[in-house]
Amino acid sequence: DSGVTQTPKHLITATGQRVTLRCSPRSGDLSVYWYQQSLDQGLQFLIHYYNGEERAKGNILERFSAQQFPDLHSELNLSSLELGDSALYFCASSVLTDTQYFGPGTRLTVL
């Protein structure tokens, strides 16, 4: 158990809908990273928050947004969902070192 929690574990929704994925980092970790993984591929970096502030963005679509709250949990919002958004979404937390601890992921299926 990495200490990082993600909810929900599975999410099935329809095209055009909006969903929110939640991540709680390990106790004491100020950094939260979000990644997308499609079909046994590598992870695509989406966005990084540190202590409530956005620190870096990857190839995140404009339909996607994220935020980190004062209690350090983070939410990834995906809107106007398309079939191609079906993937595993992982968050990872860190104390801003090269060691990241990954959550169990949320599997999103868009029908």
Added chain:
Amino acid sequence: TQLLEQSPQFLSIQEGENLTVYCNSSSVFSSLQWYRQEPGEGPVLLVTVVTGGEVKKLKRLTFQFGDARKDSSLHITAAQPGDTGLYLCAGARNANFNKFYFGSGTKLNVKP
């Protein structure tokens, strides 16, 4: 185009064989990490290498960071079925750790 290229993409070997997985880039990284991921779970960190030429051993796994800090390799000796999984390399371009780049992964299957 991925910043980190992993090869091979797939590897299916018999128990007891040795194997090497490569992670290459044209860019310099301040550190490289290797992760193993099992189906339905998040990646788990195996090792971090930070110094050019560094070699780290973790039981039957040997990790090497290239002298120029652009590439890395993972060598497994006498593979076991428990080594089966997706191996991912990842790297940070600088020491502010704002962004990590991942390779596309090597899917290893070790047959008993």
